[in-house]
Amino acid sequence: MQTSQDILCIGSVLWDMVGRTDRHMKSGADVPGRIETLPGGVALNIAMTLSGFGLRPALLSVVGDDAEGHALVQRCVSMGLVTEYLYRSKDLPTDRYMAIEGANGLVAAIADAHSLEAAGDKILSALSDGRLGSADAPFEGVVALDGNLTTVLLAEIARSPLFAKADLRIAPASPGKAERLMPLISHPNATFYVNREEASILCQSKFEDSASAAKGLVGRGLGRVLVTDGGDPASEGTPDGVRSMTPPPVLVTRVTGAGDTFMAAHIAAELRGETPEAALQTALNAAAAYVCGETE
Template sequence: VECGKMGLGVEHVLVDHDLPTDQYMAIESEGRLLAAIADAHSLEAAGARILAPLSDGRLGTPDAPWRGAIALDGNLTVELLSEIAQSAVFAAADLRLAPASPGKADRLRPFLGHPRATFYVNAEEAGLIAGVATADARSGAEALIAAGAARALVTDGANAAVDAKPERLLALTPPRVTARRVTGAGDTFMAAHIAAETRGAEARAALSHALESAAAYVAG
């Protein structure tokens, strides 16, 4: 109800009253993340049921797949992510991928080589997915592109962030702010970037908007 009041469409959300709501806990200090635990057991248990509207006609079918943006993250199981990477239901979608955490980054490897997948990662996660050591956003982006990613947006805290495709690489430095929180910064960056591109912003403007939004969030 509250989501509906905010203008969020929730008619296709799976609600399973037999499963408890997943939880996330983070411990931060002075703008740094010290530890975090994500309980995604209910999401894993729900499995492919969360994707039903994309195949049963409510949003699309295998013969007429959804063509809009879809955000996916590494909290889904390896098996389900691998299925999505190969499914005709997702073949026309604009796939936007986030690892959820460095520990789950390699779950996104099935999307290397996917022509419509965009990775949103930090420099460490880029290296984990590509299987090489990375020193910054540029080297992380270059590693992902070399590994087969169609597009990669790689951040590196207060240092330059990169939007890379095989044919070009764009780098911008985020605004300088005093960090008061960090949990959710990556999600804010990703959401702002998708929103900007959905409104028609070109690459530089979309990256700048995403960095400004994430900086404002981190600053509190």
């Protein structure tokens, strides 16, 4: 089947409202800063980064048939993303995400992804109706999947013939949604991208570093995992062992979207044919450039 995209990005596509300040914040703080409204959501963040590496990602998600949705789709098209497979709902509003970041990192965030959850498997119709694949001829490329989907839908994906041949790259979206990914741990083609906290939640065990977290997830049956840990070493784990690398030291100016950037950069590096060591280094360099504000 001939398609015009290099990778599918399935999950949240929404507007991010992010407030940032260079001051340390605690509960109840009221400080000056900057507030931006930007295209976001895990799936869209990954797609935008992949586009920056010269790839053509297609989005599978829900976007409301409202003013916010039309503006968001126009932005996506202007960035070279494939939007023809989006489910455009007349009944569901475009989702939103709000975060506050201080000099001490992410202070608080609220993800309003209720439309994505309500849309359910409607966002996957192109994978079953022949446009991207079907049960008899499933999609065989790379799929970036985020944990903003419901537990029920993620469990269906784990056993669905539509994803039997896909190279699944999976991110939990947030520590609070990490447990949703449990059904996918045993998928033979799954690679998880998590931080150390998310790994601890999935294994129900506290890890002191990314290497032990990667080893723990592989021990649970996962074929491959990449675990980040802020400025401390990140690790890639497989049944053959664990490799770790330290990210470049940078001044952190933002954190929202850093994990998505790491994941997208790693996928792009592997699609270019980079070795596992080089791909991990490429991903760490991209994430470092993002958090210090060198890249969008």
